[in-house]
Amino acid sequence: MSPRIPKRMAGCPVHGGLAVPAVAGRHTSGRRPPLFGINDPRRVNSLLVNKRCGMCGQPLSDRPGGKYMLLLRPADFGRGYSAEPAAHPSDCGPYAINACPLLNGRMTRYSASRRDLAAERCGEPDCDCRLWTDRPDQQERAGAAAPPFYAALYRQEDYRLHWGDLRQHRDVLLGVTVAGIEPLQIRLVTKGEPSMVDLARALLMDLPLP
Secondary structure: OOOOOOHHHOOOOEEOOEEOOOOEEOOOOOOOOOEEEEEOHHHHHHHHHOOEOOOOOOEOOOOOOOEEEEEEOHHHHHHOEEOOOOEOOOOHHHHHHHHOOOOOOOOOEOOOOOOOHHHHOOOOOOOHHHHOOOOHHHHHHOOOEOOOEEEEEEEHHHOOEEEEEEOOEEEEEEEEEOOOOOOOEEEEEEOOOOOHHHHHHHHHOOOOOO
16 A cells, blocks of 8 residues: 655655655656656756755755755765755655655665666657666666665755766766764664675764664
């Protein structure tokens, strides 16, 4: 049974009983299924820059005492940023944890089939899919063991974008900064099948051990 869709996500498209996250790749026409688990780079950048939730697409809190949630792997803590946009901690983040099979523990490995995003293009000139490209990390992940995931809670005042170099490109927007920011709380969401590197990172960064 699919988890209940929170009110904040009521405006999101629904596919197979699940709300389609704002960050997910999807066709403008809606006639083809969305790409759960594969993010649209343009949507990612827009959500990051405008400090919006990656699930519902609405603004994150900017009031004093407001918070945001990041869903992180040990590797994300290690590199110092989350490539995924933040989420509202009261409803959107928990919904993602309940709905995503990697986060709720139903899948302990990434899908073995490699997605060919070029083949997913619909050919319509006004659809964002014309810009979809296969990322090396997505292809490498196919069939790999799922890492542990953590839900980390941060103060809205600490929200900072992370810029860096990506292959031959300089000063690229990479995500939300984690390095040097003290979280209010870190909770282990799912144990996954941690590698020795994951366990070493968890120990070094004093994360809850899977």
